[in-house]
Amino acid sequence: MSKPTAKTLQAWQAMTAKDTFTVSEIADQVAMPLEQCRTFINKMVKQGSVLKVGGIGVHTRPFIYQIDPTNNPRVGKGNYSQIKHQATKVQQSIWNTIRIHERVDTALMLQTIPKANLKTINCYLRALELAGYLVRLRADKNINNRQRKFSGRDQLRLKRVFNTGRYAPILRRGVGMWDQNLQKLFPFQVGK
Numbered sequence: 001m002s003k004p005t006a007k008t009l010q011a012w013q014a015m016t017a018k019d020t021f022t023v024s025e026i027a028d029q030v031a032m033p034l035e036q037c038r039t040f041i042n043k044m045v046k047q048g049s050v051l052k053v054g055g056i057g058v059h060t061r062p063f064i065y066q067i068d069p070t071n072n073p074r075v076g077k078g079n080y081s082q083i084k085h086q087a088t089k090v091q092q093s094i095w096n097t098i099r100i101h102e103r104v105d106t107a108l109m110l111q112t113i114p115k116a117n118l119k120t121i122n123c124y125l126r127a128l129e130l131a132g133y134l135v136r137l138r139a140d141k142n143i144n145n146r147q148r149k150f151s152g153r154d155q156l157r158l159k160r161v162f163n164t165g166r167y168a169p170i171l172r173r174g175v176g177m178w179d180q181n182l183q184k185l186f187p188f189q190v191g192k
Contacts, residue, residue: 007032008040015041015067020053022062041065090116094124095168098160103137105157124171125156131177131186133169134158 010030015021027037044050048071054064093113098104109121128134137157165181172178176187 007036011037011040012044015044015050015065020064020066022055022064024062047071090120091124091171092168094121098128098134099163101160103157103159104134106155122156125158127171127177127188128169129156129158130188131169132189133161133164133177133186135161 007030011026011032014026014029018025023038023041024034026032026041027034030037032040041050045052045065049068050065051068052063053066055061057063090113093116094109097109097112101108104125106118106121106125109116109125110118113121125134129136135158137159164179167180169177169179169186172185174188176185178185
C-alpha cells in the first residue's frame with residue numbers, strides 16, 4: 001500500500017470500522033468534502049476493494065457499500081513507476097527511424113515522417129543527444145542535394161549510441177528522457 005493522504009486514510013479506517021456505510025456517513029465522520037469522499041469510494045469500487053450492496057443512488061436511498069475483505073486496496077496516490085506512458089506519434093516515428101538507421105539527420109527525418117515539422121524533429125533529436133542516446137557527427141564536406149536546402153544551423157547529423165527497445169523515450173523538459181523500455185530516467189548531460 002502506498003503512502004495515503006491523511007483524509008483518505010481516515011476515510012478508509014472509518015469504512016473498515018463499519019459493516020455497511022454510505023458516502024455521506026463517511027464524509028461526515030472524517031470531515032471530508034462529500035464529492036471528494038464520493039470520488040474516493042468510487043475509486044475503491046473500481047479497484048474491487050469496496051462493494052455496492054444496496055440502495056439505488058438517489059438522495060433518499062443512497063448507495064450502501066461494504067468492504068471486500070479479500071481484496072487489498074491501494075489507498076493514496078499509488079505507485080505508478082511501472083505504468084508505461086505513450087510518447088507522441090511523431091516522437092515514436094522519429095525513434096523508429098533512429099532504430100532503423102544508425103546515422104540520421106533532419107533531412108532524412110523530414111523525408112520519412114511527413115507529419116513532423118522541422119522544429120519538432122530538432123527539439124526531439126537535441127533532447128536525445130543531451131540524454132546520451134545520440135552523438136553529433138561533424139559536418140560532411142560531401143553533402144548530397146537533399147541536404148543542401150538546410151542551413152548548417154538547422155541540419156543535425158547524429159549517430160545512434162544505444163537502442164534501448166521498441167518504445168520511444170519520453171521528453172521530460174528540463175530533466176531528461178524517460179525510457180519506457182528500461183523504466184529509467186536518463187538525465188540531460190550538462191555542458192553539451
